[in-house]
Amino acid sequence: SLGRSSRKRALLIIAVVAPLSSILLCFICSVVWMRRRRKGKANLNNQAATNRPEEDALVWRLEEKSSEFTLFDFSEILHATHNFSKENLLGRGGFGPVYKGQLPDEMEIAVKRLASHSGQGFTEFKNEVELIAKLQHNNLVKLLGCCIQGEEKVLVYEYLPNKSLDFFIFDANRTTLVDWKKRREIIEGIAQGLLYLHKHSRLRIIHRDLKASNILLDQDMNPKISDFGLAKIFSSNDIEGSTKRVVGTYGYMAPEYASEGIYSIKSDVFSFGVLLLEILSGKRNSGFHQYGDFLNLLGYSWQLWEGGGWLELLEVSIVKEIHTTEARRYVNIALMCVQESADDRPTMSEVVAMLTSESVILPEPNHPAYFNLRVSKVHESTSVVVPCSNNDVTITEEPDGR
């Protein structure tokens, strides 16, 4: 009877294990099949790609460089986004709409469809693809792949479910969802992401459009810097550039970049400083808001700093959570970042050191001339591209409404 019962048990185990292992086998086969299919499609896609040499070269380079990078077929993108349906629309940026999508393996994605009328479309797209494909950091949005087919240029990113930072910090109903502890983690995450771009990635990258709407939040509210289409690659000796076409966002641009088109890692530091003031205060630097005598947050912050009333700058919900010494330190760091002279601003390595160690002594920030400015026409928080002569100050017009 002992033998019979162990035979029974063996039969029972076989009855349970056999179907399970065949399900597992089917699953592995279908994953392999899907991968092969995608690779095959990518190759077909390459052959079918337009004959423009620039595009061909891009496709070739992508294939060679990054094995994790997927070249999607346009039909896959259409399927994932329900034909770019309204329901899937996440929002519109300076270079086109962004849609939520889902791949056949249920992975959620964000699909950025480059507007065909974007003046700098292909170049911006090409930069973005080339740059992000190489970057790996916890505080950067991951680019999963792209699709180039005829006039269609599409970027596929990991989907981040918690929207962007501006959605929380500038809305009185949501601002309490990000307490001081979370804000501190967000500030440090952004600083680490930017430091990686400036220093620790293989390339030197200047973001050029850092702002609250370009900070996306994952399921744990960790910050991820997005939108690298405007960034530039620099060789290790080249830390500054100049352009006749200023690309950035009103309110976040360093004075030398806005007026002369000069950008450097220090113009990113300026934008970081503005962002830091916004996170501390819950107020936008530019917009229709008026802060005392000043039409922007920078002037207002300087006024409070010099009068010793900087505690007033802080968002009311965080005032009770933050120690006065720590609050002063953060305002001090922010004001150092937005100093008028790029040379006076700290590097992101220094910023990270100041943020993470209380033993780092902070110098007093220099009083900038724009403290006295009454900026009257700066009012948008959307990326703009403005032609810029190296002699003229161009931030005088309102950007086009979209």
Ligand SMILES: Nc1ncnc2c1ncn2[C@@H]1O[C@H](COP(=O)(O)OP(=O)(O)OP(=O)(O)O)[C@@H](O)[C@H]1O
């Ligand atoms: N990876 C993503 N996951 C989830 N939502 C995203 C993702 N990327 C972008 N979005 C959302 O799509 C919208 C448009 O984003 P996009 O980056 O194109 O423009 P923006 O940052 O709002 O503006 P601009 O182009 O002026 O910088 C935003 O609401 C953003 O939150």
